Amino acid sequence: MLVTLDEAKRLIEEGKTLHIAADENMLNKLPKGKWIAGTTPYFIAKDGGITCKDKLFVDEIPWVDDCKTSVYDKSNIFDITKDAYPNGISFLIMPFASEVAVLYSKEAPYVEDLLMTPIVGWISGYDLSMSAKAKVYDGVSGESYDDKAVVLHISLPDDKIASLGIVNIFDVDESDAKIEFMEDALSVKKCLVNGEEVNFADYIENNKIDTRLPLVADYNSVLVNVSIKNISEKDRSVDLYAPVFKSSIYRFAKPVEDYVSSFGENLKGFDDIQPVFSCNCILNYLYGKLEGKAIPPFAGPVTFGEIAYQLLNQTLVYACIIDK
Amino acid sequence: MDDVLNSKFEKLIRGQITYKSNNLGLNLLISRLQRKYMANQADEVLNNCLKEMNAFFEKYQSVLTKDVESLKNL
Numbered sequence: 001m002l003v004t005l006d007e008a009k010r011l012i013e014e015g016k017t018l019h020i021a022a023d024e025n026m027l028n029k030l031p032k033g034k035w036i037a038g039t040t041p042y043f044i045a046k047d048g049g050i051t052c053k054d055k056l057f058v059d060e061i062p063w064v065d066d067c068k069t070s071v072y073d074k075s076n077i078f079d080i081t082k083d084a085y086p087n088g089i090s091f092l093i094m095p096f097a098s099e100v101a102v103l104y105s106k107e108a109p110y111v112e113d114l115l116m117t118p119i120v121g122w123i124s125g126y127d128l129s130m131s132a133k134a135k136v137y138d139g140v141s142g143e144s145y146d147d148k149a150v151v152l153h154i155s156l157p158d159d160k161i162a163s164l165g166i167v168n169i170f171d172v173d174e175s176d177a178k179i180e181f182m183e184d185a186l187s188v189k190k191c192l193v194n195g196e197e198v199n200f201a202d203y204i205e206n207n208k209i210d211t212r213l214p215l216v217a218d219y220n221s222v223l224v225n226v227s228i229k230n231i232s233e234k235d236r237s238v239d240l241y242a243p244v245f246k247s248s249i250y251r252f253a254k255p256v257e258d259y260v261s262s263f264g265e266n267l268k269g270f271d272d273i274q275p276v277f278s279c280n281c282i283l284n285y286l287y288g289k290l291e292g293k294a295i296p297p298f299a300g301p302v303t304f305g306e307i308a309y310q311l312l313n314q315t316l317v318y319a320c321i322i323d324k
Numbered sequence: 325m326d327d328v329l330n331s332k333f334e335k336l337i338r339g340q341i342t343y344k345s346n347n348l349g350l351n352l353l354i355s356r357l358q359r360k361y362m363a364n365q366a367d368e369v370l371n372n373c374l375k376e377m378n379a380f381f382e383k384y385q386s387v388l389t390k391d392v393e394s395l396k397n398l
Binding site for chain 2: 109110112115116118161163164165166219220221222247308309310322324
């Protein structure tokens with residue numbers, strides 16, 4: 001929930017284990033303690049979406065048997081699976097556009113242990129109206145980084161287990177064009193559309209595709225988005241917020257008229273869910289005009305990428321701790 | 325190792341049957357193992373995939389009881 005600086009300090013001084021999201025000027029004032037944080041000034045609070053630099057979004061993690069923080073860079077980020085507790089959950093935050101985030105986005109789907117370790121988290125961001133850097137914080141050491149990942153590893157009691165989930169309001173029409181890429185990449189020029197090679201930027205423009213719609217791939221019924229960042233006029237490449245993978249088949253998502261209604265539809269049956277953490281994408285916040293709009297039962301930071309094992313785009317990600 | 329379940333795992337990895345779970349991790353695992361096997365259909369690869377699948381089910385058995393039942397009945 002959104003709290004004042006004094007409330008956040010009190011929770012830290014009480015020894016609570018915390019996940020925190022806030023603007024840098026708030027995070028810089030926090031005392032050391034059992035917490036990690038990332039920067040963002042955007043939140044979906046209980047009362048709706050809000051841009052706020054004088055409060056912090058704090059998740060108090062329950063059922064903590066033990067915990068530790070770890071800091072990784074691109075040389076060792078996948079030690080995250082070795083460092084995780086055998087029965088636990090790991091909260092991962094990485095700065096937007098950092099090398100460690102780029103590497104994670106490309107390699108995570110191939111890491112063998114990854115799905116044995118509940119890893120949930122987000123890509124930290126900044127106020128889009130200003131020139132700023134995304135950062136992450138290790139509350140135990142008091143250090144902050146713009147080029148490293150921080151992780152809060154939690155060990156859960158034997159009778160509890162972590163459960164991760166996603167809510168993706170985007171869907172595809174199976175009869176739409178199949179799009180494939182020749183390599184795993186964050187920036188693409190060529191692609192195959194129904195087997196025929198074309199320039200991807202030309203395909204988007206010639207077909208007047210709304211670039212607010214993500215590419216969507218089906219991972220055994222899990223729909224995973226890749227969001228369009230921009231089209232470069234100079235070299236006719238298309239930059240993406242997550243990599244496309246050569247082994248996947250993509251289609252552009254069907255348009256969503258009303259993001260709030262669509263989330264509402266997708267969240268029918270979620271009344272009993274008690275998330276310990278959730279986050280939602282900045283693109284959903286902007287394109288869906290979520291300022292002032294609530295998405296119960298979920299509240300949390302608005303993020304520049306979401307992590308449920310691997311990097312996701314334009315997705316709501318959540319974590320629960322449930323009875324075994 | 326449950327032989328019935330293991331034979332279903334093998335068919336799933338080979339793409340001979342389909343199964344969609346409510347468990348995010350399991351769906352991602354099925355997808356990854358199917359792609360891994362499709363890229364290289366050697367016996368060793370299949371065995372490694374089966375090991376991964378079994379390890380996942382062993383770790384998460386408490387929350388996968390319905391999936392076990394459904395898979396056995398496929």
